[in-house]
Structures are given as structure tokens and as C-alpha cells.
Amino acid sequence: MPRKKKSDDNHRHGRRGSTRPQRHKDVLHGRGGEAGDAFRCVGCRLDVPLAAPGTAHRNHCPNCLASLHxxxxxxxxxxxxxxxxxxxxSMSVRxxxxxxxxxxxxxxxxLSANRIAGDDNALALVRIAIRPLADSSVPVRALLAL
Amino acid sequence: MSIDKPNLHHRLSPTGPVADPSPALRTSTFTCVRCGLTVATLGPDGSHRNHCPSCLHSQHIHDHVEGGPSDCRSRMTPISIAVLRNGDWMVVHRCTRCDELTSSPVCADDNQLILMRMAVRPLAQPPFPLEVFGDM
Structure with a gap:
């Protein structure tokens, strides 16, 4: 049975700046199910600290954006x-x-969705965001269809 | 989808045209849960449709975590465009009730305005200035 998340993030209320702080979650990041303060990226083996600017729920590597299921x-x-x-x-916008x-x-x-962190690799983020527009024939076709 | 690998990329592989659709399938329709448009189940290229071509909204019918039908049956809103390696576009849907994510291939007669709006949305509201990328 699908459940509604209790911490229904703050995208329903208010604009940027007036949102309440993110809830703390006790997520076990250490190996063997123990609590840790860092995880190692499966893609580039970077040791990633859990404390991230801008988000309380970091789940991906700031360098290569890889995550673990x-x-x-x-x-x-x-x-x-x-x-x-x-x-x-892909990139989605609230x-x-x-x-x-x-x-x-x-x-x-x-599939899963996660907010970007303040120290995520900006070049990698933009490369994901412009991927639909990389092939310029599709936007041209869309504009001609209007 | 092959029998031996039932889970592999079942959300990302585009569903191809149905080989020989029965007359019932060829004429069957569904009603969009958001705009009420009556939509033919098969798209123009003969493949199964799972979202409304007008507003691109879908319905949470299939449970992807455990497989089988889902009893949520809520509306799913399109949230982003994903691009496959071969250049095909996929629409990522999010259930408004349980926040489950699915992706489905874009149909030929889907609303191009909404598709383009979702594709350029990240660049319209960037979290950091994009000018620096012009020098790269």
C-alpha cells in the first residue's frame, strides 16, 4: 500500500526563503547498518561527509552525482x-x-528524487539539465508544431 | 520485456508497438483523470499509451516497487524529461498521493508545449548563475 510521506517536504508551502527547515532523519549510512557520518561514493570512491550545505538529506556524491539504491x-x-x-x-524543478x-x-x-546540495558539481548538474536540449532538432520541431 | 530478466530497466525501456493488436485493443480508450479527455489506448505508432497527450498527466496503476497492480490509482503529474542514450525522450511522472516515480516514453502526438516547458524549466530557474558556463 503506498504511503504518504509523513515529512511531506516543504514544496507545498511558500516560496524560497519562507520554507521551514528540513526535518532531521536518522539514516544509517555506516557499513553494516550502523550510524556513520560519511559514505563512500560507488562511482568515484570519494569519501562524502553527510553534512552538506543546503540539504539535510544528502544521498548522492557531490562530484559524480552517483547514488546507491x-x-x-x-x-x-x-x-x-x-x-x-x-x-x-534527469533534472526536475519544484x-x-x-x-x-x-x-x-x-x-x-x-527511480528516486533528491534535492541538490550546495556543494554538488555545478557542471555535472548543468550537463544533466541541458540533456533534453542537446539535440537541437527536437526544440525546433516543437516550436514549428505550435 | 524478457522472462528471465523481469525487472531490468522495465521503467526505462520504451514499449514498442503492439505486434498485432486485437480489434478490442485497437478501439479501446481511457479517460484522463485530470482533463477528462477521452484518449485512445494505442498511440499513433501502435504502442501502448499511459498518459494523456493533452495534459501529459497519468494515473498510478502499476506498483513498481512490488510489481503488479497498484491500489493507489491517484493522478500522476509530469515532473521532468529524461533522455535515453538513443536520444528518445521519456516523461518522468510523480504520483500526487504516494510520491512514487515512473517514466514512460513520449508519444508522437504529445503536447509539445508542455514537453518543452518541462525541458527548459531547470534552465529558467537555475540555482547558480549560468554565465560562467559560457566560457567552458
């Missing part, structure tokens, strides 16, 4: 047995202008 339905539940590598698939990375699992195809 550990959550099942609710972010932070650590209930998935897949543990495949998740790569950034109503208040926050960018969200859509990750897709390379092993099972599951």
Missing part, C-alpha cells in the same frame, strides 16, 4: 535489497525553484 518506498527506510548503483537521469535530481537504478530501473 538502498531505500525502498520511503526515503531513509534502508529497506531495499538491491544496492545497485543509481545514476542521475514549484519553489528547487532543483531535484532524478536517479535511476542501473540494476533494477527504480
Amino acid at each position: 538502498v531505500d525502498r518506498r520511503v526515503p531513509g527506510d534502508r529497506d531495499s535489497a538491491c544496492r545497485g548503483r543509481m545514476t542521475a537521469l 514549484e519553489d525553484g528547487e532543483w531535484m535530481i532524478i536517479h535511476s537504478c542501473l540494476s533494477c530501473g527504480e
Whole structure:
């Protein structure tokens, strides 16, 4: 049964600046299910500290944007047995202008969304964001169809 | 989708045209949960449609975490455009009730204005100035 997230993030209320602080989540990042203060990226082996500017729920590497498929339905539940590598698939924007990375699992195809952090690689983020516009024939065709 | 790898990329692989659609499938329709448009189940190229071509909204029918039908049945809004390696566009949908994400291939008669609006949306509201990327 699909559940509504209790911490229904702050994208429903208010504009940028007037949002309440993100809720703290006790997510086990250490190996073997213990609490840790850092995780190692599966893509580039960078040691990533959990404290990130701009977000309380970091789940991807700030350098290569790779993530790990550990959550099942609710972010932070650590209930998935897949543990495949998740790569950034596309960029989405909330109503208040926050960018969200859509990750897709390379092993099972599951999708997940996470807010970008303040220290994420800006070049990698922009490369994901302009991917739909890289092939210029599609926008031209769309404008001609209007 | 092959039998031996039931889960592999089932959300990212575009569904091809149905080989020989039955007359019932060829004439079947569904009603969009958002705009009420009556939509043919098969697209112009003969592949299964799962979102409204006018407003691009979908319905949460399939449970992707456990497989099988979902009992959520809420509206799913389009939130972003993903691009496959072969250049095809996919629409990423998010369920308004349970926040599950799915992706489905773009159909030929989908609303180009909404598609382009979603594609340029990140660049319209960048979290950092984009001028520096002009020098790269």
C-alpha cells in the first residue's frame, strides 16, 4: 500500500526563503547498518561527509552525482535489497525553484528524487539539465508544431 | 520485456508497438483523470499509451516497487524529461498521493508545449548563475 510521506517536504508551502527547515532523519549510512557520518561514493570512491550545505538529506556524491539504491518506498527506510548503483537521469524543478535530481537504478530501473546540495558539481548538474536540449532538432520541431 | 530478466530497466525501456493488436485493443480508450479527455489506448505508432497527450498527466496503476497492480490509482503529474542514450525522450511522472516515480516514453502526438516547458524549466530557474558556463 503506498504511503504518504509523513515529512511531506516543504514544496507545498511558500516560496524560497519562507520554507521551514528540513526535518532531521536518522539514516544509517555506516557499513553494516550502523550510524556513520560519511559514505563512500560507488562511482568515484570519494569519501562524502553527510553534512552538506543546503540539504539535510544528502544521498548522492557531490562530484559524480552517483547514488546507491538502498531505500525502498520511503526515503531513509534502508529497506531495499538491491544496492545497485543509481545514476542521475534527469533534472526536475519544484514549484519553489528547487532543483531535484532524478536517479535511476542501473540494476533494477527504480527511480528516486533528491534535492541538490550546495556543494554538488555545478557542471555535472548543468550537463544533466541541458540533456533534453542537446539535440537541437527536437526544440525546433516543437516550436514549428505550435 | 524478457522472462528471465523481469525487472531490468522495465521503467526505462520504451514499449514498442503492439505486434498485432486485437480489434478490442485497437478501439479501446481511457479517460484522463485530470482533463477528462477521452484518449485512445494505442498511440499513433501502435504502442501502448499511459498518459494523456493533452495534459501529459497519468494515473498510478502499476506498483513498481512490488510489481503488479497498484491500489493507489491517484493522478500522476509530469515532473521532468529524461533522455535515453538513443536520444528518445521519456516523461518522468510523480504520483500526487504516494510520491512514487515512473517514466514512460513520449508519444508522437504529445503536447509539445508542455514537453518543452518541462525541458527548459531547470534552465529558467537555475540555482547558480549560468554565465560562467559560457566560457567552458
